[in-house]
Amino acid sequence: MSTPTSSHAYGIGIMAIIVGAAAGIGYYQMYYLPELNAKPKVSAEILNPVGTTHIQMIPGAANPDQKDNFIPKLVPVQLGVDNKVVWTNTDDTAHTVTPDTPYDDPYSGEFGSPGVIKPGTTYEFLFTADQKISYHCTPHPWMKGSLEITKQRF
Numbered sequence: 001m002s003t004p005t006s007s008h009a010y011g012i013g014i015m016a017i018i019v020g021a022a023a024g025i026g027y028y029q030m031y032y033l034p035e036l037n038a039k040p041k042v043s044a045e046i047l048n049p050v051g052t053t054h055i056q057m058i059p060g061a062a063n064p065d066q067k068d069n070f071i072p073k074l075v076p077v078q079l080g081v082d083n084k085v086v087w088t089n090t091d092d093t094a095h096t097v098t099p100d101t102p103y104d105d106p107y108s109g110e111f112g113s114p115g116v117i118k119p120g121t122t123y124e125f126l127f128t129a130d131q132k133i134s135y136h137c138t139p140h141p142w143m144k145g146s147l148e149i150t151k152q153r154f
């Protein structure tokens with residue numbers, strides 16, 4: 001038999017469940033989801049690799065008849081070894097490092113020089129995921145290079 005008292009208690013019980021569920025959803029949206037969407041945990045070796053990969057944009061690269069431009073052109077990169085890549089413009093013309101198709105590294109974000117790399121300056125990027133990347137120079141599309149980023153081989 002239900003008395004007014006127990007039905008009232010029942011109502012409070014339902015309210016408690018609704019409030020509890022709302023709090024749970026709120027927690028999920030405010031704390032759990034941002035945590036999930038936050039930058040992935042990357043190992044210390046990958047964040048601070050012992051080595052650096054150096055690529056140069058050599059003098060004459062702006063000349064379409066010159067075969068060499070990005071040196072070296074095909075570059076193997078190992079995560080945790082030399083996954084910080086630095087492009088140095090040793091030419092007297094500004095160049096870019098622009099991926100053939102847009103690429104976002106899960107930790108470092110969008111890959112590609114923001115604007116031009118002026119003569120005598122560098123662009124660097126920390127790769128944290130294995131990926132094959134082809135890139136070029138926007139003003140001089142004959143300038144092409146590629147990176148093959150792999151997990152560390154033991």
Ligand SMILES: [Cu+2]
Pocket residue numbers: 061062094095096137138139140143
């Ligand atoms: Cu160029």
